[in-house]
Amino acid sequence: MRTIAQERAEYALDKVLELDNGLREDFKTFSEGIPSMILQNGFGQVLAFLLAKGKPKHIKMLEIIKGWLTDKRIGLAEGNNLEEFIKNINEMSQREYLSAQEETLKLLEWVKRYANSFLGESDESK
Numbered sequence: 001m002r003t004i005a006q007e008r009a010e011y012a013l014d015k016v017l018e019l020d021n022g023l024r025e026d027f028k029t030f031s032e033g034i035p036s037m038i039l040q041n042g043f044g045q046v047l048a049f050l051l052a053k054g055k056p057k058h059i060k061m062l063e064i065i066k067g068w069l070t071d072k073r074i075g076l077a078e079g080n081n082l083e084e085f086i087k088n089i090n091e092m093s094q095r096e097y098l099s100a101q102e103e104t105l106k107l108l109e110w111v112k113r114y115a116n117s118f119l120g121e122s123d124e125s126k
Contacts, residue, residue, distance in 0.1 A: 023057055027057055034112075047065070076096065
């Protein structure tokens with residue numbers, strides 16, 4: 001039986017490796033800053049920021065977070081689209097909201113690690 005940490009790591013790796021070439025270069029640096037943004041500005045605010053920016057890297061990060069939190073194994077959030085997902089996050093109880101934030105931070109640590117390993121300058125030599 002696999003642990004949730006193993007599943008989280010596998011999901012993050014899959015999402016990083018799925019990035020198209022247009023996102024790969026930018027995503028490495030971008031992914032490093034998102035956990036700090038969440039801790040400094042708040043989870044909901046960062047989700048709203050990502051949606052408002054609307055650039056491909058912002059939307060991809062939001063989709064990665066949504067995909068994990070709405071996964072049946074995790075089940076911390078719901079939403080058929082990004083707007084509905086963010087609305088549902090903002091309507092959660094404080095306990096649920098903090099659980100979703102904590103799970104997102106754990107996921108983003110893996111996203112950041114894999115982005116550092118597989119994207120950027122070292123990626124060009126592959």
